[in-house]
Amino acid sequence: MREPFEHVVAEHGEVVWRVCRGLLPQHDAEDAWSETFLAALGAWDRFEGDRVRGWLVTIAHRKALDVLRASARTVTPEEGVPDAPAPPGGRDLDLWAALARLPDGQRAAVVHHHIAGLPYDEVALVTGTSSAAARKAASDGVRRLRTLLVLEEA
Amino acid sequence: MTAVVTPPADPALLARLHERLEARATGADAPDVHYRTVDSPVGRLLVAATEAGVARIAFEREGEDAVLQTLADRIGPRILRTPGRLDDAARWFDGYFAGRRDPFALPLDTRLAKGFRLEVLGHLRDVGYGQRVSYAALAATTSSPRAVRAVGTACATNPLPLAIPCHRVTRSDGSVGAYLGGPEMKVRLLALESTGVLPE
Incomplete structure (x- = not known):
């Protein structure tokens, strides 16, 4: 028996937020989050299997691409790091800003594996690559991220 | 392999995102069942509705999870918490418990009874x-x-x-x-x- 969809939102809402925010600037991430759960709600009675989180992340990944296309802009190094003073929790912003500076493939691999916690074979399904390529992209991405964050702290 | 530690999402942000989802999930995108809880003088009530009307009112002692699971099995699992859409029902209970006879006609959906x-x-x-x-x-x-x-x-x-x-x-x-x-x-x-x- 399938559980009520509200339980899915309660259990996975936060991780889907982190995926959306990892892939997109704040405002676009909010759009992607609602689009993801709206689509998931519509399909929930037909969902099969037990990998709910992987399913949601796959939808979120597609919705993030849609939102990017719709707003006709790309994530640039400037996104999220304007010259304005850092808001409370400024260090949090640093991580999102650093993620925004990664190449698309590395960013997606880091977000889906290290932030969403999907195993590499599921990351590969989401991004349409091989498991080995996903592993390499995540590894390269994390190395790049460390460099970026150290530079920002300096 | 070191995990990338991201900050926990702000509960206020998650609440706002949920409200946006509630606002979007209408018309063709409406859930099978939407619900809210209402605090009343006889305890917390769960009120669940379909597009046709209120289909289930449950007392606290029945257990929220058990009631929602039964609704998922009998009506459909596309169930979403949407307090705003059930403001009318909440007002009906307020009126009833304030002693008003028949506060107003609450649309009902009796599909759970056969x-x-x-x-x-x-x-x-x-x-x-x-x-x-x-x-x-x-x-x-x-x-x-x-x-x-x-x-x-x-x-x-x-x-x-x-x-x-x-x-x-x-x-x-x-x-x-x-x-x-x-x-x-x-x-x-x-x-x-x-x-x-x-x-x-």
């Missing part, structure tokens, strides 16, 4: 505010006038207590009989309807 039980609920809706009817008298109005026990079962399984007033059905000997919310609650509701004030 056959004879559905027929009994139809007759129950004719039992007016402040009235009492015995199980036997209620049975006499149905297509099976001697099915007193089946009428009792229909009351005990009423998916819409309070809105469909099974609390107005009492035993022929004058005692109140059983109630979904417990016999003490039934006594309080009958007192509310005769005095306009809900006793503690």
